[in-house]
Amino acid sequence: MVKDLSQKKTYQKIVAASLELFNQDGERHVSTNHIAAHLGISPGNLYYYFHNKDEIILQLFKQYRQESIERLSSNGICEDIGMMIDYFQSAFALMWHYRFLFSDLTTLIDRSDALANEYQHFSQEHMGPIIRAHFNSMIVAGVVQMTEEQVKSCIFNIWLITKYWFSFDASLHQGHLTENTQERGMVQVLSLLQPYVSEQYLNMFNEALNKFKVTD
């Protein structure tokens, strides 16, 4: 459908404007007409690229997925505390960039089978193996000490916490997300790992953890 450079540009402009408006006003308060008006194009022109809002959301999810896979697998595998912190920090920063997705993922997924499939595939086929590789490497490097069962439960809890974090944190702050949402999320995820950190790395780990303990 996207044929030439000018069309590609319009397509990308729609996607970028949608992300901005969804993040700023909440996805449910933004219609395709709002997006068209924001860009100064006609609703018919927008419709040429996207038949409905869920198609734009799906495109934004694919963009998030692509960036996640690139960022989180390219930085090498965690072999020390610093790399582990960087890894989770990158993950939260990216979720923050696409925060409208994570503010009410359940509703978006319920509304779109395509998004549900993409999300499930992404989580299980991409993120699962990436995070598992990080854990294996941290165990080999002696940064953490965990049994296979503990790794499995821990990855599962990290997945659950990150999936719902933005929604949960907003519910505790009058429905609003702030940049501190990321720091608070980091503290919750790192606290899952803390009991498994080897003694020689514990001070370093706790120092890093304390840096994320911001005020509400």
Next chain:
Amino acid sequence: MVKDLSQKKTYQKIVAASLELFNQDGERHVSTNHIAAHLGISPGNLYYYFHNKDEIILQLFKQYRQESIERLSSNGICEDIGMMIDYFQSAFALMWHYRFLFSDLTTLIDRSDALANEYQHFSQEHMGPIIRAHFNSMIVAGVVQMTEEQVKSCIFNIWLITKYWFSFDASLHQGHLTENTQERGMVQVLSLLQPYVSEQYLNMFNEALNKFKVTD
């Protein structure tokens, strides 16, 4: 509004039938007309007791809250592994009984300020102090060894995991909840506590944990 015994009976019948239908078919697929038809009463008769579905849901939440507070605070405070397991098992069994609430709590809360307030108040004023008392008691009894910071993070993660558990588990099982959902939830919550269990209680704890590891 509920004046005499026959009215009280109708009121309770509406609440009980709603819980049954919401759990069975999913709250979003059940209208007040369905509930009235199920009970063989007119929509007008139902409307005399409840002006809309959200009023029924609020009543069901209050019933859940009441039962939670009674069950989870009356059994005494956790002083050993068995009591701790019983406590979480009671909590999951009660959530299972009201599972429609926890299958999509975010949507229900977004729709109703009254429910949002009740939930927040219940979590922070009732459940928070109850679970905190259990942790304090387990620490004093030497069942677990945790710092104040670890208790805080752990309670917070338990809250998050239990709040979203039914929604998360359903998303991994083609949208369906089964009784095993409770067992899987127990495993995730207990795995948060496992690294803090004192050595002399660890075998007992792991045996209990393994009992909940059911197949998918």
